[in-house]
Amino acid sequence: MPEYIYKASDNAGKVVEGIMSAPEESALVAKLHGMGYIPIKVSPSSKSQKFSLSMKFSFSLPFGNVSGADLLAFTQELSTLIKAGLPLDRSLSILVELTENEKLKEIVAELLKDIRGGRSFSDALAKHPRIFDRLYINMVKAGEAGGVLDVVLERLADFLDRSQQLKSTILNAMIYPIILICVMAIVIAVMLMFVIPRFAKIFEMMGKAIPLPTQILMSFSIALKSYWWLLGALGFIVYIAFRQYLATEGGRRTWDGLKLRLPVLRMLILKIEVARFSRTLGTLINSGVPLLQSLTIVKEVVKNVVVSHTILDVSKGAKEGKGVSGPLRSIGMFPPLAMHMIRVGEETGRLDDMLIRVADTYDLDIQNSVKRFISILEPLLILVMSFVVAFIVLSIISAILSINDISF
Secondary structure (H helix, E strand, C coil), X not given: CCEEEEEEECCCCCEEEEEEECCCHHHHHHHHHHCCCEEEEEEECHHHHCCCCCCCCCCCCCCCCCCHHHHHHHHHHHHHHHHCCCCXXXXXXXXXXXCCCHHHHHHHHHHHHHHHCCCCHHHHHHCCCCCCCHHHHHHHHHHHHHCCHHHHHHHHHHHHHHHHXXXXXXXXXXXXXXXXXXXXXXHHHHHHHHHHHHHHHHHHHHCCCCCHHHHHHHHHHHHHHHHHHHHHHHHHHHHHHHHHHHHCXXXXXXXXXXXXHCHXXXXXXXXXXXXXXXXXXXXXXXXXXXXXXXXXXXXXHCCCHHHHHHHHHHHHHHHCCCCCHHHHHHHCCCCHHHHHHHHHHHHHCCHHHHHHHHXXXXXXXXXXXXXXXXXXXXXXXXXXXXXXXXXXXXXXXXXXXXXXXXXX
């Protein structure tokens, strides 16, 4: 029987931790409820995980920043505590003890202080815009106004979980290609900086004409070995200049527009933005946020500037009473399936549910598209790496053969 590590709270708000065996996670939760505890977090123990072949990668930024995984854990735990009937201040005081990220722990302590000082939860969250975006704050505000904060936090946790899964899918898929590119760069750099110069000395001593491919290769080798610092500095300057260019509105629009013109990336980017648009809008409407306000928030959530600007037209159309599907159809950027499902949602009065279904559909489609893209990219990278290494080897061999006057 698998073992689970659990964190729970008793009726007095005291946090207890332990390890317990159960057939499955839901059975353990029921068992904890029967013991009078409020489950906060349940996860398989290391013994239960040692035979698992699945790999999950979590990326967090240095210097104490709060990652998406940290925010998701905080939202899930807060939702669990409030749903169990604990007051908000008591729930936050428990999370101050449970939160492992030091930066987030400080923020939760500040939230607790503000709430005990008379602020609303949404106003307290608004003091930390780098951690809690407008989507988060507005959903909490709608939950407070409707008296359904526990339900809204549960939807927020689900939204963040789906978003995190999508990011993880893309990041995990890109790990192998990135490793291939790094290995390819290291192999080529080692050959150009250490292997080729040794052959160059031999060729110079022989004093014979060197084939053109070998001359080109040696020129690259000399440039890399002598001016590697200059090439590195130039690359860094280009990177900084490109980042500065993307920071401008025109630069970002040009770059995002270029990505939408690339045949391979266009459909993948549009699917990602459709999923993000649909899940965000559906979650906001479902939580009681007005449509026009929701569209304003969605515009900030969508990453591609070109797609983001089209949402302005959707917002204008909604103000004129045209709904969402009509303006989307006139823009002509979203896939037909998404527009059809959204139109059905408007006609049946279940726009929020249909938007979530659209997001689920395209999340699955994105995972399949990323897998297909990576399945094409991996052999292509191997082919390029093989071609470059073969060019280097053949250039050296042709030079050796020419020195020894051996013909093909």
